[in-house]
Amino acid sequence: MKLKLKVWRQPDAQTPGRLVDYLAEAKPDMSFLEMLDVVNEGLIVKGDEPIAFDHDCREGICGSCSMVINGRPHGPRDRTTTCQLHMRSFEDGDTVVIEPWRSSAFPIQKDLVCNRSSFDRIIASGGFISAPTGSAPDANAIPIRKSDADRAFDASACIGCGACVAACPNASAMLFVSAKISHLGKLPQGQPERYTRALSMVEQMDAEGFGSCTNHGECEAACPKGISVENIAQMNRDFLKASVSKRPEVAAGGAG
Amino acid sequence: MKLDPKIPSGPLTEKWNHYREHVKLVSPGNKRKYKVLVVGSGLAGASAAASMGELGYQVECFCYQDSPRRAHSIAAQGGINAAKNYHNDGDSAFRLFYDTIKGGDFRSREANVYRLAETSVRIIDQCVAQGVPFAREYGGLLDNRSFGGAQVSRTFYARGQTGQQLLIGAYQALERQIGLGTVKMFARHEMLELIVVDGVAKGIVVRDMVSGKIESHMADAVCLASGGYGNVFYLSTNAKGCNTTANWRAYKKGAAFANPCYTQIHPTCIPVSGDHQSKLTLMSESLRNDGRVWVPKRKEDRLKHPSSISEADRDYFLERKYPSYGNLAPRDISSRSAKEVCDEGRGVGPTGLGVYLDFADSIKRLGKQKIQEKYGNLFEMYERITDENPYEVPMRIYPAVHYTMGGLWVDYELMSTVPGLFVLGEANFSDHGANRLGASALMQGLADGYFVLPYTIGNYLANVKPSDRPSADHVEVKKAEQNVQSRIEKLLSIKGKTSPAHFHRELGKIIWDYCGMARNKEGLEKAISLVQDLKKRFWSDVSVPGSGQSLNQALEHAGRVADFIELGELMCRDALQRSESCGGHFREEWQTPDGEAKRDDQQFCHVAAWEYQGESQEPLRHEEPLHFENVELATRSYK
Known part of the structure; x- marks a missing residue:
């Protein structure tokens, strides 16, 4: 099959970018990234710079892929990352527009590659359970209801790709942030820090310049792992409760 | 070079405690x-x-x-x-x-x-x-x-x-x-x-x-x-x-x-579908808890629809060969068995390089929902890649490097x-x-x-x-930086006609063919000379567009391929020197009459560690003997 590609090319963060046309030949069994590999090899042997894009595991779990394909993050197939999208989802003769994630909190570094370190900083601000190595009790000491463990798992399936941000008209990161808050908040181990976690993660999210949620639900539709917007409701509840019950920290020096 | 493993003295169960204390x-x-x-x-x-x-x-x-x-x-x-x-x-x-x-x-x-x-x-x-x-x-x-x-x-x-x-x-x-x-x-x-x-x-x-x-x-x-x-x-x-x-x-x-x-x-991966293939996808070993591995007994049946092949005409080869571990035989053994039946011409799928992993029995026994709960995401992944529904048609799998x-x-x-x-x-x-x-x-x-x-x-x-701690302007630091810089400049200046990926594929094929699931002396010697030749061609014909002063994925790939080429040669050397079969290293010259790996504990009960000797010198092979004081060196059997 033959396709016409319109790909976002941008040399670096400072230089303006534009859409550039390419012709691609593909087979239905190829993955979308394999189709781009072929285009890139063609460019390389001509001495032209290949299209830069993030990818790594190519099995839908590392979260590196970050392409908007024909206006949809990760392309036309539901619950599928770009690397797991196959060319059989396209028709011969199609025009395919490929752009990077667009959000000021994800500045473009080159072509389709953007900087998502804002997500890491949000996790660093509180997206964890403080359990220093060596301090853990026996794993079966605290039974966890299966349904709680399963729901925590559903939220923890997030791969941190950022499609939710790319899909949201406000470039909100609330699906990502809330998935972590739900994951840890559903587990007994996550309770001691539950409310401080909600406060600090939301604060960091705002500081990074992500927008607010206005209930469009585009994030859930774009999420390759099917993370539910229910998590946002959970986050809002935790955040609200934390905000009204917040008290200054009590700290006093030891008396020897 | 001296290889001192520094194993603490004392009984096996106390070594680590004693060390920590x-x-x-x-x-x-x-x-x-x-x-x-x-x-x-x-x-x-x-x-x-x-x-x-x-x-x-x-x-x-x-x-x-x-x-x-x-x-x-x-x-x-x-x-x-x-x-x-x-x-x-x-x-x-x-x-x-x-x-x-x-x-x-x-x-x-x-x-x-x-x-x-x-x-x-x-x-x-x-x-x-x-x-x-x-x-x-x-x-x-x-x-x-x-x-x-x-x-x-x-x-x-x-x-x-x-x-x-x-x-x-x-x-x-x-x-x-x-x-x-x-x-x-x-x-x-x-x-x-x-x-x-x-x-x-x-x-x-x-x-x-x-x-x-x-x-x-x-x-x-x-x-x-x-x-x-x-x-x-x-x-x-x-x-x-x-x-x-x-x-x-x-x-x-x-x-x-x-x-x-x-x-x-690894025995259970999705088979290769074409030349464009960029990577292989694993299907978890856990699937072998509930999936049964088989191929048709007769070559002629290999292209038939699996549902039309009767129980009596199927060869559940892992269960047949290794009754006590069955489908859960270790990876090296399962992979070799799959290769064996495909080499006999009984492999399934368009390329003949595939075996079935069948869940029909488990779905009958446990219900589709239970299987979905256990392996849902794997089944989905399989379907996305192959466009086949493993709840209805058995998966096709083949070994891949893991x-x-x-x-x-x-x-x-x-x-x-x-x-x-x-x-x-x-x-x-x-x-x-x-x-x-x-x-x-x-x-x-x-x-x-x-x-x-x-x-x-x-x-x-x-x-x-x-x-x-030396400062960042130490002469060794400057030398190391200079090495990096000149290597990058070299890669960018060749301006050849072949992509790094092309060299990478070529290397992969050599190593897979001669240093993959089965190896022999002749093949390994051939592989060494092929890899040396590839290295020469790489350094005279690789194309790396762009500059070193920006994000350059072709440059990154080229640098990695250059190192893989050298490592590939070392792998073949190591495989050639180890004149025995053990685990994933299967030398065709050393096998039991029923095709199992045959170790040589007299000669090779050791770790082989290679020391770099310089650009055009052969590396030096050192041995660290392995001592078994708590287990008996036995022939590995999963039968």
């Missing part, structure tokens, strides 16, 4: 004066960086991805072993130790493996405390499943995404330390040289992959947790970015490379032959011998990072003065 310590006040570098942020790297940050060391961590959370540990599906014996089925640290030693075909160190087995139980505790959502039973306690090479259920899992959940746990611990300022993270930074001053590892040279800037980082110790080298085969289940560059740079600076020929070919047991040689303290250079996780060679059992890689990565290195590094640093 007598190891030198660094006081909390002094820890913050030491700087430690960690290259890689997978299970081993992230857990080590986080744990050392918690201890108070100044840590810097590097990864080539845009975030430490993307390291390839994330793709591990099936599970992690631990000798918890929660299921009362007779498991113990000794049994896990024995299974691992036997699984590795008696080519690993007893003391290391026992430490791994006894540490395994603490890993599960640690991960649960971090919030890893392992599968649970209705009573709220942890669930287990079985994996290959074991007759107990000791594998903890989180659906088919165990690696993801464990890595996110370690990543969150790492991010916590980054937030607290004890760890500094350098994402999109690639290590391109090891800095050795007076024979001691003192830093690394990295390239900022966005700006192209070459920077040196000085430290009191360097830890490589940079993963395996499976991508030497081009097609593997590894992530596209996985590479051997950090390890290879260290090898060229004096770190011995041990057992490079020990590579694992893991490398070889790696940099380390002693009991995980230190390489370069003092101050530690190697963790898949990047080292230490625990899996000639074949790794399923669900043991996650265990080893986390054992090394959470519970081994934090102790052993203290023993080293206690004898190092932080004030002796």
Whole structure:
């Protein structure tokens, strides 16, 4: 099959970018990234710079892929990352527009590659359970209801790709942030820090310049792992409760 | 070069306790004066960086991805072993130790493996405390499943995404330390040289992959947790970015490379569909708990629809050959059996390189819903890639490169032959011998990072003065930076006609054909000359467009392929010298009458560690003898 590609090319963060046309030949069994590999090899042997894009595991779990394909993050197939999208989802003769994630909190570094370190900083601000190595009790000491463990798992399936941000008209990161808050908040181990976690993660999210949620639900539709917007409701509840019950920290020096 | 494994004295079960009780310590006040570098942020790297940050060391961590959370540990599906014996089925640290030693075909160190087995139980505790959502039973306690090479259920899992959940746990611990300022993270930074001053590892040279800037980082110790080298085969289940560059740079600076020929070919992967294929996808070994592996008995039936082949005309070859382990025979054995039936012309699918993994019986027995609960995401992944529904048609699978047991040689303290250079996780060679059992890689990565290195590094640093750390303008640092710079310039200046990917594919084919599932003397000798020729062509005809001063993925790939080519040659040399069959290393000349691997314990009960001798010199092979005091060297049988 033959396709016409319109790909976002941008040399670096400072230089303006534009859409550039390419012709691609593909087979239905190829993955979308394999189709781009072929285009890139063609460019390389001509001495032209290949299209830069993030990818790594190519099995839908590392979260590196970050392409908007024909206006949809990760392309036309539901619950599928770009690397797991196959060319059989396209028709011969199609025009395919490929752009990077667009959000000021994800500045473009080159072509389709953007900087998502804002997500890491949000996790660093509180997206964890403080359990220093060596301090853990026996794993079966605290039974966890299966349904709680399963729901925590559903939220923890997030791969941190950022499609939710790319899909949201406000470039909100609330699906990502809330998935972590739900994951840890559903587990007994996550309770001691539950409310401080909600406060600090939301604060960091705002500081990074992500927008607010206005209930469009585009994030859930774009999420390759099917993370539910229910998590946002959970986050809002935790955040609200934390905000009204917040008290200054009590700290006093030891008396020897 | 002297290979001193530094195994503590005393009985096997007491070695690690004794070590920990007598190891030198660094006081909390002094820890913050030491700087430690960690290259890689997978299970081993992230857990080590986080744990050392918690201890108070100044840590810097590097990864080539845009975030430490993307390291390839994330793709591990099936599970992690631990000798918890929660299921009362007779498991113990000794049994896990024995299974691992036997699984590795008696080519690993007893003391290391026992430490791994006894540490395994603490890993599960640690991960649960971090919030890893392992599968649970209705009573709220942890669930287990079985994996290959074991007759107990000791594998903890989180659906088919165990690696993801464990890595996110370690990543969150790492991010916590980054937030607290004890760890500094350098994402999109690639290590391109090891800095050795007076024979001691003192830093690394990295390239900022966005700006192209070459920077040196000085430290009191360097830890490589940079993963395996499976991508030497081009097609593997590894992530596209996985590479051997950090390890290879260290090898060229004096770190011995041990057992490079020990590579694992995993039996259950989705078969290759065409020349465009960029990577292979694993289907978790856990599927063999409920799936039955078969091919038609007769060649003529191989293209028939599987449902039209009657029970009597099917050959469930693993159940037939290995009745006591059946479909859960270890990986090397299962892979070779699949190759065998395909070589006989009974392979299924358009290429004839495939066998069925059939769930029909389990769906009948347990219901579709139960199967969906256990393997739903794997079935979905299979369908996405192949466009076939495995609930209705049996999966087609074929072996693919998955893991490398070889790696940099380390002693009991995980230190390489370069003092101050530690190697963790898949990047080292230490625990899996000639074949790794399923669900043991996650265990080893986390054992090394959470519970081994934090102790052993203290023993080293206690004898190092932080004030002796060389400055960044030391002559060795400048030399290392110059090496990196001139290599990059060389790659950019060739301006040939062939893409790095093309060379990579060519290399992969050579290694797969001659140093893959079956090897022989003639083939290996041929492979060595083919690889040498490939190297010459690479350095005269590779095309790397763009500049070194910006994000340049062709340049990154070219540098990695150059190192893979050299490693490929070393693998073939190692395979050629090891005139025996063991685990994943199957030499056709050494097999039993029924086609099983035949070890030669008289000649080869040792680790082979290779020392670099210079550009045009043959490397030197050293031996570390393996002593078995607690297990008997037996012929591995799963019959």
